[in-house]
Amino acid sequence: DAGVTQSPTHLIKTRGQQVTLRCSPKSGHDTVSWYQQALGQGPQFIFQYYEEEERQRGNFPDRFSGHQFPNYSSELNVNALLLGDSALYLCASSLTGGGGYEQYFGPGTRLTVT
Protein backbone atom coordinates (compact mmCIF):
# COMPACT_ATOMS: atom_id res chain seq x y z
CA ASP A 1 0.00 0.00 0.00
CA ALA A 2 1.82 3.08 -1.29
CA GLY A 3 1.97 5.99 1.09
CA VAL A 4 2.03 9.66 0.15
CA THR A 5 4.83 10.49 -2.24
CA GLN A 6 6.26 13.87 -3.14
CA SER A 7 8.74 15.10 -5.70
CA PRO A 8 11.31 16.46 -5.84
CA THR A 9 12.85 15.90 -2.40
CA HIS A 10 15.04 18.99 -2.60
CA LEU A 11 15.00 22.06 -4.78
CA ILE A 12 17.08 25.20 -5.03
CA LYS A 13 15.63 28.21 -6.82
CA THR A 14 16.47 31.88 -7.24
CA ARG A 15 14.31 34.80 -6.14
CA GLY A 16 11.67 35.62 -8.73
CA GLN A 17 11.57 32.15 -10.24
CA GLN A 18 8.61 29.82 -10.25
CA VAL A 19 8.44 26.31 -8.82
CA THR A 20 6.10 23.32 -9.11
CA LEU A 21 5.94 20.63 -6.45
CA ARG A 22 4.12 17.34 -6.91
CA CYS A 23 2.23 14.98 -4.64
CA SER A 24 0.57 11.60 -5.03
CA PRO A 25 -1.85 10.71 -2.26
CA LYS A 26 -2.03 7.47 -0.32
CA SER A 27 -3.93 4.76 -2.15
CA GLY A 28 -7.67 5.15 -1.57
CA HIS A 29 -7.45 8.81 -0.55
CA ASP A 30 -9.14 11.56 -2.55
CA THR A 31 -8.18 14.76 -0.75
CA VAL A 32 -4.85 16.54 -0.75
CA SER A 33 -3.73 19.32 1.56
CA TRP A 34 -0.56 21.37 1.30
CA TYR A 35 1.42 22.86 4.18
CA GLN A 36 4.46 25.06 4.54
CA GLN A 37 6.79 24.38 7.46
CA ALA A 38 9.50 26.88 8.30
CA LEU A 39 12.39 25.76 10.48
CA GLY A 40 11.40 25.40 14.11
CA GLN A 41 7.70 25.97 13.49
CA GLY A 42 4.64 23.83 13.02
CA PRO A 43 3.23 23.31 9.52
CA GLN A 44 1.02 26.12 8.18
CA PHE A 45 -2.01 25.22 6.06
CA ILE A 46 -1.82 26.50 2.48
CA PHE A 47 -4.87 24.94 0.83
CA GLN A 48 -6.80 21.74 0.30
CA TYR A 49 -8.01 20.11 -2.92
CA TYR A 50 -10.96 17.81 -3.33
CA GLU A 51 -12.74 16.81 -6.54
CA GLU A 52 -10.19 18.83 -8.50
CA GLU A 53 -11.17 22.07 -6.79
CA GLU A 54 -9.63 24.18 -4.06
CA ARG A 55 -11.94 23.61 -1.14
CA GLN A 56 -10.32 25.79 1.49
CA ARG A 57 -7.37 28.11 1.68
CA GLY A 58 -5.15 29.33 4.46
CA ASN A 59 -3.56 32.75 4.78
CA PHE A 60 -1.23 32.57 1.78
CA PRO A 61 -0.97 35.02 -1.12
CA ASP A 62 -2.15 34.30 -4.65
CA ARG A 63 1.42 33.49 -5.64
CA PHE A 64 0.61 30.09 -4.19
CA SER A 65 -1.69 28.10 -6.44
CA GLY A 66 -2.48 24.48 -6.97
CA HIS A 67 -4.18 21.87 -8.99
CA GLN A 68 -5.64 18.43 -8.48
CA PHE A 69 -5.82 15.89 -11.26
CA PRO A 70 -8.49 13.24 -11.90
CA ASN A 71 -6.22 10.60 -10.35
CA TYR A 72 -6.20 12.71 -7.14
CA SER A 73 -2.55 13.70 -7.45
CA SER A 74 -1.81 17.37 -6.92
CA GLU A 75 0.62 20.14 -7.71
CA LEU A 76 1.61 23.21 -5.75
CA ASN A 77 2.88 26.16 -7.76
CA VAL A 78 4.66 29.15 -6.28
CA ASN A 79 5.36 32.16 -8.47
CA ALA A 80 7.75 35.06 -7.96
CA LEU A 81 9.68 33.24 -5.26
CA LEU A 82 10.84 35.18 -2.22
CA LEU A 83 13.61 34.31 0.21
CA GLY A 84 10.90 33.76 2.83
CA ASP A 85 9.41 30.95 0.77
CA SER A 86 12.32 28.74 1.79
CA ALA A 87 10.73 25.95 3.80
CA LEU A 88 9.69 22.33 3.87
CA TYR A 89 6.54 21.86 1.81
CA LEU A 90 4.41 19.00 2.99
CA CYS A 91 1.58 17.28 1.23
CA ALA A 92 -1.00 15.35 3.22
CA SER A 93 -3.72 13.06 1.97
CA SER A 94 -7.02 12.05 3.50
CA LEU A 95 -10.35 10.53 2.58
CA THR A 96 -13.33 12.86 2.57
CA GLY A 97 -16.33 11.16 4.09
CA GLY A 98 -14.20 8.36 5.42
CA GLY A 99 -15.44 8.80 8.96
CA GLY A 100 -12.31 10.41 10.32
CA TYR A 101 -10.20 13.41 9.51
CA GLU A 102 -6.74 11.92 9.87
CA GLN A 103 -4.22 13.20 7.39
CA TYR A 104 -1.12 11.31 6.30
CA PHE A 105 1.94 13.22 5.25
CA GLY A 106 4.48 12.72 2.53
CA PRO A 107 8.20 13.18 3.15
CA GLY A 108 8.09 16.76 1.93
CA THR A 109 9.99 18.88 -0.54
CA ARG A 110 12.68 21.09 0.92
CA LEU A 111 12.76 24.34 -1.06
CA THR A 112 15.65 26.74 -0.75
CA VAL A 113 15.34 30.17 -2.38
CA THR A 114 18.59 32.07 -2.84
Add this chain to the structure above:
Amino acid sequence: RKEVEQDPGPFNVPEGATVAFNCTYSNSASQSFFWYRQDCRKEPKLLMSVYSSGNEDGRFTAQLNRASQYISLLIRDSKLSDSATYLCVVIVDNYGQNFVFGPGTRLSVLP
Protein backbone atom coordinates in the same frame (compact mmCIF):
# COMPACT_ATOMS: atom_id res chain seq x y z
CA ARG B 1 -3.59 34.87 20.81
CA LYS B 2 -2.46 32.03 18.54
CA GLU B 3 -5.04 29.43 17.60
CA VAL B 4 -3.04 26.55 19.03
CA GLU B 5 -0.33 26.89 21.64
CA GLN B 6 1.93 24.29 23.18
CA ASP B 7 4.46 24.03 26.00
CA PRO B 8 7.56 25.72 24.61
CA GLY B 9 10.03 22.99 25.53
CA PRO B 10 12.46 21.48 25.00
CA PHE B 11 11.86 18.71 27.49
CA ASN B 12 14.95 16.72 28.46
CA VAL B 13 14.05 13.64 30.47
CA PRO B 14 15.84 10.42 31.47
CA GLU B 15 14.77 7.06 30.08
CA GLY B 16 11.86 5.64 32.01
CA ALA B 17 10.48 9.00 33.03
CA THR B 18 6.89 10.08 32.59
CA VAL B 19 6.41 13.28 30.63
CA ALA B 20 3.30 15.31 29.89
CA PHE B 21 2.68 17.84 27.14
CA ASN B 22 -0.09 20.40 27.13
CA CYS B 23 -1.78 22.16 24.27
CA THR B 24 -4.42 24.90 24.36
CA TYR B 25 -6.69 26.06 21.56
CA SER B 26 -8.63 29.27 21.16
CA ASN B 27 -11.60 28.27 18.99
CA SER B 28 -14.29 26.75 21.16
CA ALA B 29 -15.98 25.34 18.04
CA SER B 30 -13.00 23.10 17.28
CA GLN B 31 -14.14 19.64 16.37
CA SER B 32 -11.29 17.17 16.22
CA PHE B 33 -7.89 16.86 17.80
CA PHE B 34 -4.74 14.88 17.15
CA TRP B 35 -1.19 14.42 18.29
CA TYR B 36 1.48 13.98 15.64
CA ARG B 37 5.16 13.31 16.16
CA GLN B 38 7.84 14.65 13.89
CA ASP B 39 11.40 13.41 13.81
CA CYS B 40 14.15 15.80 12.77
CA ARG B 41 13.86 16.71 9.09
CA LYS B 42 11.06 14.17 8.54
CA GLU B 43 7.34 14.45 7.95
CA PRO B 44 4.79 14.53 10.79
CA LYS B 45 3.33 11.12 11.59
CA LEU B 46 -0.01 10.54 13.26
CA LEU B 47 0.50 9.42 16.84
CA MET B 48 -3.08 9.34 18.01
CA SER B 49 -6.47 10.95 17.72
CA VAL B 50 -7.86 12.57 20.86
CA TYR B 51 -11.38 11.64 21.84
CA SER B 52 -13.66 13.36 24.31
CA SER B 53 -13.50 10.36 26.62
CA GLY B 54 -9.73 10.25 26.46
CA ASN B 55 -7.81 7.43 24.91
CA GLU B 56 -4.78 5.30 25.55
CA ASP B 57 -2.40 3.49 23.23
CA GLY B 58 0.25 1.55 25.07
CA ARG B 59 2.47 4.03 26.90
CA PHE B 60 0.64 7.03 25.44
CA THR B 61 -2.49 8.63 26.88
CA ALA B 62 -4.32 11.58 25.34
CA GLN B 63 -6.95 13.64 27.12
CA LEU B 64 -9.28 16.41 25.99
CA ASN B 65 -10.84 19.04 28.22
CA ARG B 66 -13.35 20.97 26.12
CA ALA B 67 -14.41 23.28 28.95
CA SER B 68 -10.84 24.51 29.43
CA GLN B 69 -9.92 24.07 25.77
CA TYR B 70 -6.82 22.02 26.28
CA ILE B 71 -5.41 18.71 25.19
CA SER B 72 -2.72 16.71 26.88
CA LEU B 73 -0.39 13.89 25.95
CA LEU B 74 1.19 11.70 28.59
CA ILE B 75 4.10 9.40 27.79
CA ARG B 76 4.96 6.80 30.39
CA ASP B 77 8.22 4.86 30.67
CA SER B 78 9.81 7.03 27.98
CA LYS B 79 12.25 5.42 25.54
CA LEU B 80 15.16 6.89 23.62
CA SER B 81 13.08 6.38 20.48
CA ASP B 82 10.42 8.77 21.82
CA SER B 83 12.78 11.68 21.18
CA ALA B 84 10.98 13.86 18.63
CA THR B 85 8.86 16.97 18.32
CA TYR B 86 5.24 16.48 19.33
CA LEU B 87 2.70 18.51 17.41
CA CYS B 88 -0.80 19.25 18.64
CA VAL B 89 -3.37 19.54 15.84
CA VAL B 90 -6.83 21.04 15.99
CA ILE B 91 -9.49 20.97 13.29
CA VAL B 92 -11.43 24.20 13.47
CA ASP B 93 -14.13 23.56 10.88
CA ASN B 94 -16.91 21.03 10.54
CA TYR B 95 -15.55 19.39 7.43
CA GLY B 96 -12.08 18.39 8.55
CA GLN B 97 -10.50 20.66 6.00
CA ASN B 98 -8.31 22.92 8.03
CA PHE B 99 -5.67 21.37 10.24
CA VAL B 100 -4.17 23.94 12.58
CA PHE B 101 -0.86 22.85 14.02
CA GLY B 102 0.72 24.06 17.21
CA PRO B 103 4.40 25.02 17.10
CA GLY B 104 5.44 21.69 18.61
CA THR B 105 7.24 20.65 21.76
CA ARG B 106 10.60 18.96 21.42
CA LEU B 107 11.34 15.98 23.62
CA SER B 108 14.79 14.52 24.19
CA VAL B 109 14.95 11.29 26.15
CA LEU B 110 18.42 10.86 27.60
CA PRO B 111 20.18 7.54 28.43
